[in-house]
Each structure stands twice: as structure tokens, then as C-alpha cells.
Amino acid sequence: GDSVTQMEGPVTLSEEAFLTINCTYTATGYPSPFWYVQYPGEGLQLLLKATKADDKGSNKGFEATYRKETTSFHLEKGSVQVSDSAVYFCALSDPAEGGKLIFGQGTELSVKP
Amino acid sequence: EAGVAQSPRYKIIEKRQSVAFWCNPISGHATLYWYQQILGQGPKLLIQFQNNGVVDDSQLPKDRFSAERLKGVDSTLKIQPAKLEDSAVYLCASSFREGTSIRTDTQYFGPGTRLTVL
Numbered sequence: 011g012d013s014v015t016q017m018e019g020p021v022t023l024s025e026e027a028f029l030t031i032n033c034t035y036t037a038t039g040y041p042s043p044f045w046y047v048q049y050p051g052e053g054l055q056l057l058l059k060a061t062k063a064d065d066k067g068s069n070k071g072f073e074a075t076y077r078k079e080t081t082s083f084h085l086e087k088g089s090v091q092v093s094d095s096a097v098y099f100c101a102l103s104d105p106a107e108g109g110k111l112i113f114g115q116g117t118e119l120s121v122k123p
Numbered sequence: 124e125a126g127v128a129q130s131p132r133y134k135i136i137e138k139r140q141s142v143a144f145w146c147n148p149i150s151g152h153a154t155l156y157w158y159q160q161i162l163g164q165g166p167k168l169l170i171q172f173q174n175n176g177v178v179d180d181s182q183l184p185k186d187r188f189s190a191e192r193l194k195g196v197d198s199t200l201k202i203q204p205a206k207l208e209d210s211a212v213y214l215c216a217s218s219f220r221e222g223t224s225i226r227t228d229t230q231y232f233g234p235g236t237r238l239t240v241l
Contacts, residue, residue, distance in 0.1 A: 014165075042227045054166070054214065054232040061227040099165050103227070108179045109219070110156065111230055113165025 012037045012107055016100045016114035023090055023121050031085040031098055031117045033074075039106030043076055043083035046099045048116075054099070057085075090121045125149065127233035129215050135239045141203035144236045148196070148217030154178075155192055156230060157200050158214040166214055172198065173219070202238075210240045 017032040035043065045057040045067070058067035060076035060083065067074050072087045083100060100114040128147040136142050148155050154173050158166035169188065171179040174195040183190070187206070192198040202209055216230040 044229075046232075053234040054216075056229050056231075059227070059229065101165070103230075108171060109154070109228070110168040110171055110179060111158075111166070111216075113167070115163070115165050 012041065012102055012104050012112045014100050014102050014112055014114040016098075017117050019097075019116070019118040021117060021119050023119070025092055025121055025123050026089045027121075029085070029087040029090045029094075029119070031100075031119070032082070033084055033100035033114060034080070034082045035100075035102050035112075036081065037102060037104050037106070039104045041102045041104035043074070044101045044103065044111065045072070045074055045083070045085050046101055046113075048097045048099065050096070057098070090119070092121045092123055095119055095121045127215055127217055127231055129213075129233035129236055131236055132234060133237050133239075135241065136205055138207055138240050139204040141201065142205055142238060143202075144200045144213050144215075144238075146198045146200070146215030146233060148198075148215070149231055152217035152219060152231075153195070154217060154219035154228075155198050156216040156218070157190060157198070158216065160212040160214055160235070162211070169200070169213075205238075205240045207240050210238055212237050 014035045044059040046054045047057045058069040060067045063078035097116045101111045157169045160166040172192040175192045190200045212235040214235045215233045218228045218230040
């Protein structure tokens, strides 16, 4: 079945630093990748997604490009803030798997002032 | 628009007891999912409903877990009897408005129910 591998955490950065969280996947069909975020004490929220190859999803200063040739969807942000501290999950939706989301293990980000 | 509602938010039980969780999806969403999130891991699908029919329950431990979706709206997930390893957050999500591609549709998650089995 499909699987998602993302960078292990925790990741600790200073405010205004550049962020990259790597995500790669294996899939049997033509999937769509997503990034979800879980802030402390809150539920999962969609951060961004891509619908076709080479699409770039973006939201709140975060970006990720769907690279079908390298089966990757790395998350980036040019300048992180303390409020970005959260757990970030890469996920995949594959019609060959019925549309369920397959999640990576999550990467905890801590941003220090 | 109201989000996905879940209750209770927290539950503590002894092993071998039973427990039930409730979910009310976003109005108009035909597809409902239950995920289990064990501490330090990503969520894993337990069961997926399309309207009131089961689409995928391959990862549901059917000897102890059961779920139903009445009239294609609300859903309940039950565990009976609970084991220590069932301690987790149980997440409900909904998606798939009519006419949307299943591949790209966004799933919206509720706040989850944190279950502790002692």
C-alpha cells in the first residue's frame, strides 16, 4: 500500500529562520499530497494541498511543490514565527486507496524567539 | 459554516470496559472517516463511510470495534471491550461534497476524543 515518509523531529529554529520539512511518498495510483498542521491543544487543520504534478500549494507563507518525478512534497517557509510552533503532517490521498488520507508520522516544530 | 463536532473530548476508562464516541460531520458532506492517532504517530484510518454505507473498514479491529452512520449523517464508534493499546485520540473527518474529485477533496477534522485506557 501507499506510504508517506517525512523528516523526523523535533525541529527547533529561531524566529525568522528558514524552514524545510521533507516529505516523500510511494503510491500505486495518481495521488494528491497535503500538508496538515496541528497546533497545541487543537485539531488537525489543512495547511495546503496540490492537485496535480508541479502544482505549488501555498498558505500563511508556507509553500510546497508537488514533484511527481521525485515523489516529494517538501514544506518550506522563508521566515518562521513563534506562532508556527506545531506538529506538521504530510499526507496523501490516492484514489487507488479509496480516497483515505495516508499520513506521515508528523514533524514537531518549535520556534524560539 | 459549522465544523465537524465530536464528543466527548476526553474519556478515561478501565480496560475491558466499553466506550462510545459520537461525530456530527459538516452539513452536506457525504463521506465520513474515523481515524486513530496514537501518541507520536500520524492518524490511521479505521473506517470510511459514503453516506450510510461502509467503503473501507479493512483496518478496523472488528472483534472489538464497531461503527455505524445513521441516516447518512451522524456516526458513532464503539470499543468493547477496551484494551490498553486503544489509548489514542480518535478523530472524525468529513469530505466529498457532490461533484468534487475524491482525489483532491479536502477532509475536515473534528477536535478529536482523547481516550485513556487504564
